[in-house]
Every structure is written in C-alpha cells, then in structure tokens.
Amino acid sequence: MTINPRLDGLGEYTFTQLNQLLAPIAPRANETPVVMSIGDPLHEPPALLHETVMQNARFWNKYPPMAGTPEFRAAVAAWLTRRYRLPPGYVTPGRHVLPLAGTKEGLFLTSLLAVPEKKAGQRPVVLLPNPYYVCYQGGGGMSGAEPVHLDASAETGFLPDLDAIPRAILERTALFYLCSPSNPQGACASLDYLKRVLGLAREYDFVVALDECYAEIYDKAPPVGGLEAAASLGGEPEKLLVFHSLSKRSSAAGLRSGFVAGDPELIAGFLRLRNYGGCQVPIAIQAAAAALWSDEAHAIENRERYRRKIDAAADALKGRFGFYRPEGGFFLWLDVGDGVAAAEKLWREAAIRTLPGRYMAQPDARGRNPGERYIRVALVHDEATVAAALARMVRVLQG
Numbered sequence: 001m002t003i004n005p006r007l008d009g010l011g012e013y014t015f016t017q018l019n020q021l022l023a024p025i026a027p028r029a030n031e032t033p034v035v036m037s038i039g040d041p042l043h044e045p046p047a048l049l050h051e052t053v054m055q056n057a058r059f060w061n062k063y064p065p066m067a068g069t070p071e072f073r074a075a076v077a078a079w080l081t082r083r084y085r086l087p088p089g090y091v092t093p094g095r096h097v098l099p100l101a102g103t104k105e106g107l108f109l110t111s112l113l114a115v116p117e118k119k120a121g122q123r124p125v126v127l128l129p130n131p132y133y134v135c136y137q138g139g140g141g142m143s144g145a146e147p148v149h150l151d152a153s154a155e156t157g158f159l160p161d162l163d164a165i166p167r168a169i170l171e172r173t174a175l176f177y178l179c180s181p182s183n184p185q186g187a188c189a190s191l192d193y194l195k196r197v198l199g200l201a202r203e204y205d206f207v208v209a210l211d212e213c214y215a216e217i218y219d220k221a222p223p224v225g226g227l228e229a230a231a232s233l234g235g236e237p238e239k240l241l242v243f244h245s246l247s248k249r250s251s252a253a254g255l256r257s258g259f260v261a262g263d264p265e266l267i268a269g270f271l272r273l274r275n276y277g278g279c280q281v282p283i284a285i286q287a288a289a290a291a292l293w294s295d296e297a298h299a300i301e302n303r304e305r306y307r308r309k310i311d312a313a314a315d316a317l318k319g320r321f322g323f324y325r326p327e328g329g330f331f332l333w334l335d336v337g338d339g340v341a342a343a344e345k346l347w348r349e350a351a352i353r354t355l356p357g358r359y360m361a362q363p364d365a366r367g368r369n370p371g372e373r374y375i376r377v378a379l380v381h382d383e384a385t386v387a388a389a390l391a392r393m394v395r396v397l398q399g
C-alpha cells in the first residue's frame with residue numbers, strides 16, 4: 001500500500017502521543033478522572049442553537065450552498081464590523097466571508113490554496129509558531145512546503161519574534177500561520193504586531209492565516225484582530241485570512257461551524273478550491289450559526305464563566321508553576337520543569353489528564369523543544385470541578 005510519505009513527516013498526532021504515554025498508567029482508583037488535556041468546551045450551548053436547527057429542519061434534503069447562505073454571510077459581516085469596530089462596508093457579506101465546517105478544515109485547506117512555489121526550484125516555506133495548534137503542522141507539512149517553526153516562548157512574549165525571521169526565509173515564505181489569542185499560551189498580538197505581520201506579508205508576498213478562534217474568550221480587553229489591523233493600514237485586507245469559530249465562543253464544537261474572512265481574491269480562490277473538496281455547511285447549521293453570531297448575551301456569559309475559572313486557578317496556584325493569567329483562551333500553560341513527567345504523575349496520582357507541551361512543539365535548531373517544561377491545562381469543566389482538580393493538581397505536583 002502506498003501512503004503519501006508527507007504524512008509520516010508530520011510526526012505522531014498530538015493526542016495519539018498522549019494516549020500512548022498514559023495508556024500503561026492506571027490512575028488512582030479513588031479519584032474521579034478529569035480530562036483537562038483537550039480543549040473541548042463543556043459549557044452548555046445556548047438554547048438558541050437547538051431551536052434554530054429545529055426550525056430549519058426542512059432543509060436536510062438539500063445540498064447547502066458552498067458559498068454560504070445570504071443570512072449567514074450577513075450575520076458574520078455584521079458581527080465582524082461590530083466586534084472589530086470596522087468602517088461600515090469594510091467587510092461585505094458577498095466578497096469577504098465564507099462558511100467553514102469548523103475552522104480546522106479551513107486552516108488545513110489554506111495550505112492547498114496558498115502555497116505555490118514562489119521561485120522556480122525553491123521550496124516554499126510555511127511559517128508557524130512553536131508551540132502550535134497541530135493543524136498548522138498538518139497543513140504546512142502536507143502542502144510539501146518546508147515548515148519553519150518560530151519560537152514563541154516566554155522570552156519572545158509567547159508570540160514569534162518577527163525581527164528574528166531571516167530575510168532568506170521570508171523570501172521563500174508562502175504562508176504564515178499565526179494564532180491570537182494563542183493556543184496554548186493565551187498571548188494576544190497587539191495592533192502594531194499585526195500591522196507588522198501584514199506589512200511583511202505584502203512586502204514578501206505571502207498569505208497570513210490568522211487563527212482567531214479564541215478571540216471571544218478573554219480576560220481584560222478584547223483582543224485586537226487582523227481585520228482591525230488591515231483596516232487601519234487602509235485598503236482591502238490584502239494577503240489576510242482570519243479564522244473564527246463557534247466552537248469556543250458558543251461552546252458548540254459539535255456544530256462544526258466557523259468561517260474565514262479577509263482578502264476577497266483569496267476568498268474567491270477558497271470558494272473555488274472548496275467547490276472541489278471542501279465540506280458544505282448544512283443550511284440548518286448555517287441558520288443556527290447566523291443566530292449565534294447575532295447574539296452577544298450568551299458569549300458574554302460564557303466569557304464570564306471562563307474568567308471565574310481563571311480566578312479560581314489564580315487562587316489555587318498562587319503564582320506557582322509560572323502561573324500567569326492568559327490574556328485570552330481557556331488554557332493554563334504551566335511551567336512544571338518536565339511536562340511529560342508531570343503529565344504522567346498527574347494521571348497516576350491525581351487522575352487528571354493534561355497535555356505535555358512538548359507534544360505541541362518541535363525541537364529548535366539547538367534541539368531544544370520550547371514546550372518541554374510545560375503542561376497545557378484546559379479549563380473546560382464546570383467551576384467546582386476545575387477548582388477541585390486544580391487543588392488536587394497542586395498537591396500532587398508539590399508532593
């Protein structure tokens with residue numbers, strides 16, 4: 001059997017590695033297991049979701065429009081305009097927005113859309129932060145490009161240092177995956193940072209795929225967005241694609257609903273590409289998504305719940321293990337010295353599943369993995385479960 005060798009080049013999938021690590025370990029029998037390894041939001045999605053799906057049940061016999069329903073696109077354009085205080089008409093439903101069956105497929109497919117060989121005979125580069133959300137590694141690797149991992153460690157403010165990217169690499173760069181708020185560290189890019197990224201994209205002619213999946217889960221200030229940066233530079237959001245999801249904002253990961261927005265030429269290309277092999281989003285789901293993007297109340301309540309859990313984490317951890325309040329997202333990124341050993345210990349002695357940071361990163365040129373010292377802890381359970389699990393975690397890690 002012939003399998004594309006690029007698949008082997010990706011390395012083992014994050015959660016397969018985790019399962020292999022923890023499978024031989026029996027967790028302590030008298031503790032209830034708590035899975036804090038996966039970013040699977042466990043809050044109840046708003047009733048609006050189910051009600052709208054039911055009201056649109058008559059459409060299950062129809063192929064949904066790949067380009068999205070007019071209602072979906074209008075709701076998204078209106079939300080983007082409100083959320084990022086964009087000039088009216090900067091984002092239009094017709095030219096700037098496309099539905100996705102969750103952002104994961106869109107982020108991955110972007111590598112098929114946006115990775116040409118820039119100079120004959122020169123392998124294109126895909127830039128990605130290190131650590132990363134696994135899908136960027138998948139997209140970069142499967143496109144045949146050379147993935148270049150940019151250190152996003154405490155020393156660089158948990159975002160790639162733009163000044164450290166060699167010019168020769170920028171010249172070969174076709175696509176730059178970036179995440180803000182970042183998973184796993186919860187760092188948010190500033191407006192200036194995003195403007196610089198767009199400046200580089202335009203100077204060196206590459207596409208920026210900015211993953212803003214956690215943009216609605218934040219601690220203090222709403223994270224700025226790529227479209228805000230593009231609007232402040234003036235003109236169309238050239239070279240930019242932003243990705244948003246209802247999985248985290250509306251605790252609706254099972255809905256598989258997200259969107260991509262940005263550069264109209266790229267959006268038109270994306271639609272052409274998706275017509276060949278993308279997933280249409282069912283009409284009932286687009287209707288529910290339009291209703292959810294048009295409703296702020298549930299997103300505010302959701303954010304408050306995560307904030308209370310960060311408060312509980314601050315109380316439980318009291319600055320230990322390098323605890324800091326993530327600016328966005330719902331993960332703790334804890335410096336435990338040896339992430340793999342800590343994940344094993346937490347599973348064995350506390351029945352808590354966490355993700356070793358090294359499974360979200362690649363070793364750098366010096367062989368140093370920037371995730372090595374860390375575990376990622378997802379605060380996705382109810383508040384009481386999170387508080388109890390964190391207390392247990394501190395006891396075990398200190399013991």
Ligand SMILES: Cc1ncc(COP(=O)(O)O)c(C=O)c1O
Nearest residue numbers: 102103104133183213245247258
């Ligand atoms: C950073 C990041 N981007 C994208 C996704 C994909 O989200 P979805 O496909 O559910 O929209 C996730 C999911 O965990 C994520 O953590």
